[in-house]
Amino acid sequence: MNISNKLMLIVILTTAEVSITVFSAFEIAKGAKFHQLNFLHLKYINQLTKTVKKIKNDTPVDINTIEFDILAIKQQPIDCLDEVNYLNRVIMKVIKTDQALTICENDIEIADKALLSVTQYKKGELSRDDFLLNLNVALDGFNQHSEMFEEPIRKTVSFILITLIPLVLIISLFNIILISYLSRTISSSIRNLTILLTSKPEDSTNLDDELDKNTTGELKALVIAARQRIKDDLLNIENSIELKAIVNSQTASLQQANDELAQFAYRASHDLKSPLSGAKSLAQFVIQDIEAGDIEEACQNAKIIYQQMEKLETLVVDILLLAKADIGNENEELIDFNQLITDMEERLAWLMKDNPCTLTTNINLSTPIKSEKARFAQIIENLISNGLKYYDTNKDAPYVHCDIFNEQETFNITVTDNGIGIPDKHQSEVFDMFKRFHVEASSGSGLGMALVKKHIEYLDGEISLQSSNSGTTFKITIPMDKLR
Structure with missing residues (x-):
């Protein structure tokens, strides 16, 4: 595999890892959102319960407050259903927790019936006692659904944590190992070719054999092009004076090829740094999102991913500086x-x-x-x-x-x-x-x-x-x- 393909593979692997990590973070955060919605659901149920108790004590009916509380209770299951995508539905069906969605739908129906009672009471079509009875029936349904909702959501979140977090860790570890291996192979190819080009003629019996053995891809093409250019020029030598001039010219050309090779090593290392830096930034963003959802274990695992990628980036940057140290490419x-x-x-x-x-x-x-x-x-x-x-x-x-x-x-x-x-x-x-x-x-x-x-x-x-x-x-x- 040539160097450009290795670099492309690194970009693809890093993109895939980051995508899975971000997806996992959002799915875990979504579980926290469901628990938050259920908490709000209980809050508004409690508010409605207090209002109903006041009505039982012959307190005047505050119809606007009751209507507001019922609408607030209805909004929680609506938000819950909006959060669930097709993949979530499939997962919940497989692990048999999709009754949570049915609970949300039933909750909305109960809220609609309660709102209908509010409308009828406003118009005088419903007596105070019947209105109070309907509200108590709705409260019983709301409380029952709130209790039933928690268990399937807990099972769903647990399944996501158990499944996605190990998957992210395995992919990240595989990615780190493979990128490290690819980085070493690139550095090794450049180092071997540099040693080969800078060795004395007597140090190598056959340059072609050494090139075939130690060099592949773009590096080999670069050297072959440089050598071919020298050979083509040498074929036109007609006398010793021309020979000397052409040898001097080709020596400079070969030096230029070596300089181009060194610059190529610099660029290759730089290209390695770019996707790793992007992965680090995204991993940090994932950590912040998970922390906002208060999921401690997931956050700790994501931090490990970030630390590993940061170490890899530091290594690539240091290798880049080391390769550049022999190149005087800055103005004094x-x-x-x-x-x-x-x-x-x-x-x-x-x-x-x-x-x-x-x-x-x-x-x-x-x-x-x-x-x-x-x-x-x-x-x-x-x-x-x-x-x-x-x-x-x-x-x-x-x-x-x-x-x-x-x-x-x-x-x-x-x-x-x-x-x-x-x-x-x-x-x-x-x-x-x-x-x-x-x-x-x-x-x-x-x-x-x-x-x-x-x-x-x-x-x-x-x-x-x-x-x-x-x-x-x-x-x-x-x-x-x-x-x-």
Whole structure:
């Protein structure tokens, strides 16, 4: 399956999952609406009962109040029948709870008879005693129906919860596993082709065999097109001078093809992010709807769906940044580090809120720094956010301090904290992908430090760390020649 088909499959699966989740939420909320209608039904029955009791005590008949109460009682079964769609009727018939609909219809008939009695009493066609008798008969019917209505509705809601919630969870789990698998296959295809194209000629005995073995779909077509273009041009070589010129031209063409391939990896990762972000937003909306219906168990299950999709989105975003780290596609500009720190604090407001850590920065630059601003924003934000996340709860004054300064030949960033530190046995793995050593304190993707190292290597810089249970210090040095 080629990459475009994989992306289309991801979109279809996500759309199907969200549709089923939203449908389930509305069906569960509808059960809460039925209980609410029955509560209102009892409320208006109680109001009518009080009015009838007053009539028995020779109180003057308040015919308008009686008519209003009967109309209010009638409205509840009408609303109930309006809420029920064809699928609901089929489900209720299968589980034998469709008597609830018959109860609503009978309730409407009783209300209509009571309203007829009101009309007859107004016209003087009905005596006070007969009118009172008819109202008592109607009240008996209303009370009986209200009691009978609750049980079939409870069974219907229970059936929906037992059926739809596990179905949503199973589909969501399947979706997460399949999307993760498809994402890995896309990343693996791009990575294998990149390694193949960047390998030296002697590293591969037969490029065609390697392409057939490791590459399919659009990626293979892209490489074949680039190679075919080179071959067609080489066939027209007539002398050594032309050969040299064409070789130089085709070398540039091949480099362009590699650049296009890298851009393709970027776009593919971006396309993966879009449907996942949409699924996350809809899942959050579902949570809010279910919470409004006060269905605690369903809400908790929906939150699990949302959390899983959010983790998957974070992973895709981090992979996107990691793939983009080797591509210098931004214009260089003079960097205002004071503004960069301010912007970073705004982005980390969620993390700094109620965080006991004190964040301090010291910027001391004797010369302007010119480079890609996004790289330095990601470097500094990842280092500082790690210090904020992994602070030591047993220390009275946790802090994170960032120094940004330059010397004659190097630009330096130092980030120091007095947090829980990194275990000695894991310090050599800090910059590896998907490595997290304090899972209980944070749930990131494990790509942050790998991204930092890629940015620094792109700038021909170096990063080192010192860590113990007293805290951690990261030191970064970058040649000034890369930043002018």
